[in-house]
Amino acid sequence: MKKILLTGGAGYIGSHIAVALVDAGFEPIIVDNFSNSDRSVITAIESIVNRKITFHEADCCKFDSILKIIKEEKTIVGTIHLAAYKAVGESVEQPLKYYENNIGAMTSVIRAASESGLSNFVFSSSCTVYGTPEIQPVTEESPWQAAYSPYGYTKQVCERIMHDFQISKPNTKQVSLRYFNPIGAHPSGKIGELPLGKPNNLVPYLTQVAAGIREKLTIYGDDYNTADGTCVRDYIHVVDLAAAHVSALRFMMENNTSQLSVFNIGTGYGVSVKEIIDLFQEVNNMKVNVAYGARRKGDVEAIYANSEKANRELGWKAEYSTKDALKHAWNWQQNLQEK
Ligand code: NAD
Ligand code: WQD
DSSP states (O other), rough: EEEEHHHHHHHHHHHHHHHHHTTTEEEEEEEOOOSSSHHHHHHHHHHHHTSEEEEEEOTTTHHHHHHHHHHOOOOOOEEEEEEOOOOOHHHHHHHHHHHIIIIEEEEEEHHHHHHTTOEEEEEEEEGGGGOOOSSSSTTTOOOOOOOOSSEEEHHHHHHHHHHHHHHHHTTTEEEEEEEEEEOOTTSSSSSEEESSOOOSOOOOHHHHTTTSSOOOOEOSOOOOOTTTSSOEEEEEEEHHHHHHHHHHHHHHOOOOOOOOOEEESSOSSOEEHEEEEEEEHHHTTOOOOOEEEEOOOOOSSSSOBOOOHHHIOOOOOOOSHHHHHHHHHHHHHHHHHHO
């Protein structure tokens, strides 16, 4: 089995990638410091794939530790780098924490991989690099705007690092995947999003209200220039998102050209906040307590992906519907309650 270094592999998206890698015949080597995840996730991954998973507890900012892991594991053939902090609001309050961790981890992982002779590097970027786009859907060529948050800026800087690194080492193969809004959970209900404290994102907040953990969901603004007045996003099932990483690895391994490629990973359609709530209630046959509130500072009115490049070049497309994702999100929340 080909070994893949998977940083941040105990997290929400990383755990689903670990499963997708095993299903595709790769062996994930997880590196995580559990700063935003739990050790039990490793066991949960193992119970889905029915085999032992190798993991190393380490800080990705520490170059020597990452280099040592790559040397110990010997036959690693690629890297998927996810390890980062991701809370937009916290990044505004504690920018240095985000610059240090997200950019520090990027430079040390990319350097350790390169110094060990590894090519095939996948990075988890975000649609946040586009800011507030003027034209929908956004393509990979859509212009970037000044990042609203330090978190968003770290994604722009990390993509720039990949760009500069590619120029300095033209034989490298790199892919940056710009995720749109990942939601849902593994259909087994064994892994999913584990928000520590009050969730920032819509779907985990919604499932916590449905579960009675929070009193009500506030819709942040209904006076936007959209069909129903609420913001529009491209919600991608996390299992589909995970599959895109396997496609990206295969793309690099099967393609002779050394280059940096960028792909939007979304469904290609926009869904409003109100539609998410309605679909959630319909598919899970329940009523959720909702109130209208003021706009949230920094929110983008609407953004959804043109993912044709990923369809065409990676042979990847989203398979799950929004309804599937909302069903799986609720299934996961219910299982969490029972733990
Ligand atoms: P997550 O917090 O669940 O997972 C990140 C994992 O990285 C956690 O397990 C955390 O413990 C680990 N980590 C953080 N810093 C580390 C370090 N220095 N060393 C080792 N491990 C470290 O987040 P997620 O939602 O799974 O996001 C994964 C990646 O995808 C992140 O880079 C994030 O910015 C990016 N992304 C996420 C979203 C989203 O909405 N969830 C959207 C676009 C991009
Ligand atoms: C979605 C919509 C809210 C909570 C964030 C990051 C972005 C990317 C994905 C990493 C918005 C509305 C939310 C609530 C609400 N992450 N909402 N009530 O803001 O699109 O993107 O996660 O790269 O960088 O910014 O996602 O889930 O927070 O919000 O009405 O309680 O739901 O206003 O319109 P967002 P989100």
